[in-house]
Amino acid sequence: MSQLAYIAPSSPEEAASALAASGARPLSGGTDLLVQLRAGRAKPDVIVDLKKVAGAIGIREAGGGFVIGASTSGAVLGEHAGLVRAWPGVVEGANLIGSTQVQGRASLAGNLCNASPAADGVPALIAARATCLIVGPNGRREAPVESIAVGPGKTSLAPGEFILEFRLPPRPARASDAYLRLIPRTEMDIAVAGCGVNLVLDAAGAVAEAHVAIGAVAPTALLVAEAGAALVGGKLDEASLDAMTAAVRAACRPISDKRGTADYRTRIAGVLARRAALIAFERAGGMR
Amino acid sequence: MSETLDKPALNIVGTRPIRPDGADKVTGRAAYGADHSMPGQLVGKILRSPHAHARIVSIDTSKARAVPGVKAIITASDFPDLASEVLEGGEQASNLRDLSLNVMARDKALYHGHAVAAVAAASSEAADEALARIKVTYEVLPHVLDVEPAMAADAPLLHAHLFTEGLEAKATAPSNIAKRHRNVRGDPEGAFAAAEVTVEGRYTTQAVHQGYIEPHATVAAWAEDGRCEVWSSSQGQFMVRTYCARILGIEISDIRVTPAEIGGGFGGKTTVYLEPVALALSRASGHPVKIVMSREDVFRATGPTSGSVMHVKLGASADGTITSAHVDLKFQAGAFPGSPVGAACMTALACYDIANFSIVGWDVVTNTPKVAAYRAPGAPIAAFAVESAMDELARKLGMDPIALREKNAVRNGTKAAYGPTFQNIGYLETLAAIRDSEHYKSPLGPNQGRGVAVGFWFNVGGESTAAVNIGEDGSAVVVTGNPDIGGSRASMAMMAAETLGVPVDRVRPIIGDTASIGYSMLTGGSRTTFATGMAVVQAAEKVILDLRQRTAKLWDVSLDHVVWRMGQAECTDPAKPDKKPMTLAALAAQSARTGGPISAQVSLNAQGAGPGFGVHLCDLEVDPETGHVTVVRYTAAQDVGKAIHPAYVEGQIQGGVAQGVGWALNEAYIFDRQGLMENPGFLDYRMPVASDLPMLDTIMVEVPNPAHPFGAKGVGEVPIVPPLAAVANALRGAIGVRIPHLPLSPPVVLEALDSKAE
Numbered sequence A: 001m002s003q004l005a006y007i008a009p010s011s012p013e014e015a016a017s018a019l020a021a022s023g024a025r026p027l028s029g030g031t032d033l034l035v036q037l038r039a040g041r042a043k044p045d046v047i048v049d050l051k052k053v054a055g056a057i058g059i060r061e062a063g064g065g066f067v068i069g070a071s072t073s074g075a076v077l078g079e080h081a082g083l084v085r086a087w088p089g090v091v092e093g094a095n096l097i098g099s100t101q102v103q104g105r106a107s108l109a110g111n112l113c114n115a116s117p118a119a120d121g122v123p124a125l126i127a128a129r130a131t132c133l134i135v136g137p138n139g140r141r142e143a144p145v146e147s148i149a150v151g152p153g154k155t156s157l158a159p160g161e162f163i164l165e166f167r168l169p170p171r172p173a174r175a176s177d178a179y180l181r182l183i184p185r186t187e188m189d190i191a192v193a194g195c196g197v198n199l200v201l202d203a204a205g206a207v208a209e210a211h212v213a214i215g216a217v218a219p220t221a222l223l224v225a226e227a228g229a230a231l232v233g234g235k236l237d238e239a240s241l242d243a244m245t246a247a248v249r250a251a252c253r254p255i256s257d258k259r260g261t262a263d264y265r266t267r268i269a270g271v272l273a274r275r276a277a278l279i280a281f282e283r284a285g286g287m288r
Numbered sequence B: 001m002s003e004t005l006d007k008p009a010l011n012i013v014g015t016r017p018i019r020p021d022g023a024d025k026v027t028g029r030a031a032y033g034a035d036h037s038m039p040g041q042l043v044g045k046i047l048r049s050p051h052a053h054a055r056i057v058s059i060d061t062s063k064a065r066a067v068p069g070v071k072a073i074i075t076a077s078d079f080p081d082l083a084s085e086v087l088e089g090g091e092q093a094s095n096l097r098d099l100s101l102n103v104m105a106r107d108k109a110l111y112h113g114h115a116v117a118a119v120a121a122a123s124s125e126a127a128d129e130a131l132a133r134i135k136v137t138y139e140v141l142p143h144v145l146d147v148e149p150a151m152a153a154d155a156p157l158l159h160a161h162l163f164t165e166g167l168e169a170k171a172t173a174p175s176n177i178a179k180r181h182r183n184v185r186g187d188p189e190g191a192f193a194a195a196e197v198t199v200e201g202r203y204t205t206q207a208v209h210q211g212y213i214e215p216h217a218t219v220a221a222w223a224e225d226g227r228c229e230v231w232s233s234s235q236g237q238f239m240v241r242t243y244c245a246r247i248l249g250i251e252i253s254d255i256r257v258t259p260a261e262i263g264g265g266f267g268g269k270t271t272v273y274l275e276p277v278a279l280a281l282s283r284a285s286g287h288p289v290k291i292v293m294s295r296e297d298v299f300r301a302t303g304p305t306s307g308s309v310m311h312v313k314l315g316a317s318a319d320g321t322i323t324s325a326h327v328d329l330k331f332q333a334g335a336f337p338g339s340p341v342g343a344a345c346m347t348a349l350a351c352y353d354i355a356n357f358s359i360v361g362w363d364v365v366t367n368t369p370k371v372a373a374y375r376a377p378g379a380p381i382a383a384f385a386v387e388s389a390m391d392e393l394a395r396k397l398g399m400d401p402i403a404l405r406e407k408n409a410v411r412n413g414t415k416a417a418y419g420p421t422f423q424n425i426g427y428l429e430t431l432a433a434i435r436d437s438e439h440y441k442s443p444l445g446p447n448q449g450r451g452v453a454v455g456f457w458f459n460v461g462g463e464s465t466a467a468v469n470i471g472e473d474g475s476a477v478v479v480t481g482n483p484d485i486g487g488s489r490a491s492m493a494m495m496a497a498e499t500l501g502v503p504v505d506r507v508r509p510i511i512g513d514t515a516s517i518g519y520s521m522l523t524g525g526s527r528t529t530f531a532t533g534m535a536v537v538q539a540a541e542k543v544i545l546d547l548r549q550r551t552a553k554l555w556d557v558s559l560d561h562v563v564w565r566m567g568q569a570e571c572t573d574p575a576k577p578d579k580k581p582m583t584l585a586a587l588a589a590q591s592a593r594t595g596g597p598i599s600a601q602v603s604l605n606a607q608g609a610g611p612g613f614g615v616h617l618c619d620l621e622v623d624p625e626t627g628h629v630t631v632v633r634y635t636a637a638q639d640v641g642k643a644i645h646p647a648y649v650e651g652q653i654q655g656g657v658a659q660g661v662g663w664a665l666n667e668a669y670i671f672d673r674q675g676l677m678e679n680p681g682f683l684d685y686r687m688p689v690a691s692d693l694p695m696l697d698t699i700m701v702e703v704p705n706p707a708h709p710f711g712a713k714g715v716g717e718v719p720i721v722p723p724l725a726a727v728a729n730a731l732r733g734a735i736g737v738r739i740p741h742l743p744l745s746p747p748v749v750l751e752a753l754d755s756k757a758e
């Protein structure tokens, strides 16, 4: 009969070597993994709890940007005033996960590595151009967030690899972001569609840089370069918003399932992108 | 219209003391179904059908029996093969054979999740392993899930022995239609021909689950001498005893059932699923056996209430007098007959005084879980159709929706569509409460709409027992046989305290097991505060009579000269001016000298339950780009007779509204093409969460029920009747088109907005 071991290493290297064993699974908040264990969908032999690993929890400023311990809970992210000021969209994506109770545990690493197409924490991270610091048996590497999930429930991480940190780039003065999702309820639900928008404005208040990422409308969250490009150079006039919305919808490759039809998801992704862009623009101090 | 009852002013009834079970519940001490354990108990688990409809060709348990730790494996062959027989006892009458076949499938699995075998093992892992090794050979059959396809002549047949009841001519071939109900008054066709205005519509609703937070759980022991103990979470320990005895073919005297604390039922715990299985496993293994359902099991194998297809036509004269109505209700019963379509037919037009009508109901079996009672079973479904049609009629007539309902309202003396003549009802007062509310007069914002709907429920009385035992210190224990699913312990204590004239914290209400208190019908039909409350008050009055008799002896006066006031005996004999009042505590202290312990028990069959009416007002706002609906304001008015504990009455009203809003907006079972349920969990079966709802305002209208000592009427079911239509009518107001199908989920609303734009 199956046995389940639990270890909580304190160094990244120990964690990586423990994770290299077959049947080992990393654990951050456990809000996905424990549910899957109970349902019999995950059957690990060893659970490697990363929360005691040095660097896995906490937020620090470095090189003008932020470094977020990958196992940090949503509640801690939400309480960090500096992070909220610089990256309100990243934080609101993370804070939409679950409920107050779930927020006490749920992490961005778990959200990303669970690899649900509908993960709420992921689109804003991608739009932020965040990267992951990955630790593995062969050392460390850095990779963009959008390269991690490769399909529902599948990641590009090699055996033994785990995410130790997320790195957010330095933030210019007039920049902000936003994340919106649609769920039939108001919380405790899975996104039918989600969209993160990250904008940097120039001195004249026009969009200098724009990144748009969408969730729940394809096997993984997608960075839609054409959508970002449609916003650059203007002040979110109707034509650019229409072009951005069209680009978002063109990028959608959703399935029809119990959570929404493909048509509905595609349409909503456009609506959310437009609304998120307007929020990010206003937060960045833009005037239309 | 309200009568004043000839009662002295009340000190406790109508106040809001802390509930006696509150501390246990908030500290986690309350013992629910899964919290009880017995020495040496095994883990029981149930193997469920992976098919919606399949013949069970064979079950091979040999490999499973070989798993270390496995102590027993049972199938339908371990239960008696029962004949068809109607059993009273649950919320609705049940057929004994169907009950037994739902507990364990015999020749056919009739829905995805139907129990086909069960194991008892020393550990959960061993039980799982054994389940995986039971080899069931199925012959998969075509299935049918929805009510209209199930009625088709070429539909897959669930039961070869099922012949439609209630037809003019006896049915000659079996079908999935178990029964036709029919109720006609006057000449509906003639009246339609003469009507100046008519509206007509087809309405559909989906099956929805009761969604109680506590999954079913039981632990049962079958001792060597044949005596059985059952501990379980249900709405009635006596119901569990009866059903277990009958399903297993044993005597009720051999079964003792202890009611666990119950974490919600809403009607869904008025039947048995696990208890007979746990008992059979215990008999086979020689150990106590505990079975706890997962949420998935709860969704796949218990509840829900019916999905429906309905047709309503109303005819009226230009002044708004409804002259004719036609209501056709087709209800999904699940795998066995017994949808609540009968009650739906009876309640459909209960709020209206209409001279001509025809109501037809169809009870139809489908390859879905057998429906169970759900709060006012059937009434919310029928009300969705009728109240939507009423809204259309008001629009067509250009009449205010409340004025239209007032014009056609039943009153005292009206012969109800379902038969009896109404007395002491507070329907007009309840309509007036909404009409005159600040809410009804308030303006709406952009993209908002407002809906009105009304609802009716009978409420019942029935058999109850209560005992009042006085302690040596003058405190009281009130024992009843009704599980407390809605705050009834508080009400029982309050009614006893009011009657005895003692503070409410001197009364401890408890719920006895089947061997410790006389029979009571289960907690359902909004009956407990009315019927069991009546027994409590009568038992307390019996105690008072005993106390007066004892005091009369002590004082050597006639019984007439001893009155009971404010918790003490007072002497009114002018010849004995020196007799000081004697408190309950003083009398209790010397009970040994005056005749022994002070205690009384009353068993009764309560008659005269007062029917209840609710009038609801819903404001909602639509996101025109996504179709997302937010309820922004809600007021529910209800005639409650007399609110014994007003906070719990308000809680009942709010709870009914919350469930009704969920039913209206998002809840639905999703099946794949094979008939397998795809959303057996709260993630994708979308009941409302707290943040989905605004504060739900309540208005309690008190038109007392003279049959109850304090005027109480049942309150727990009425509030789920109007919300489906109140929400749908508000949405009609907001978007300008009617969506006659539930749920009103965002994609559905967006599609309706599109259709309007075209």
Ligand SMILES: Cc1cc2nc3c(=O)[nH]c(=O)nc-3n(C[C@H](O)[C@H](O)[C@H](O)COP(=O)(O)OP(=O)(O)OC[C@H]3O[C@@H](n4cnc5c(N)ncnc54)[C@H](O)[C@@H]3O)c2cc1C
Binding pocket: A025, A026, A027, A028, A029, A030, A031, A032, A033, A034, A035, A050, A070, A071, A096, A097, A098, A099, A102, A105, A106, A107, A108, A109, A110, A111, A112, A113, A114, A118, A119, A120, A121, A161, A162, A163, A164, A188, A189, A190, A191
């Ligand atoms: C009630 C409830 C509501 C929810 N609501 C939402 C919601 O609204 N939106 C949403 O997106 N999600 C929701 N979720 C899902 C879940 O909470 C989130 O995905 C959460 O972010 C997971 O984080 P975690 O730290 O708990 O992950 P865990 O459960 O610890 O891990 C999840 C997966 O990631 C792997 N993993 C964990 N940490 C690492 C790491 N550092 N490196 C590599 N792999 C790792 C684990 O092995 C596992 O496969 C909900 C869950 C529940 C129970």
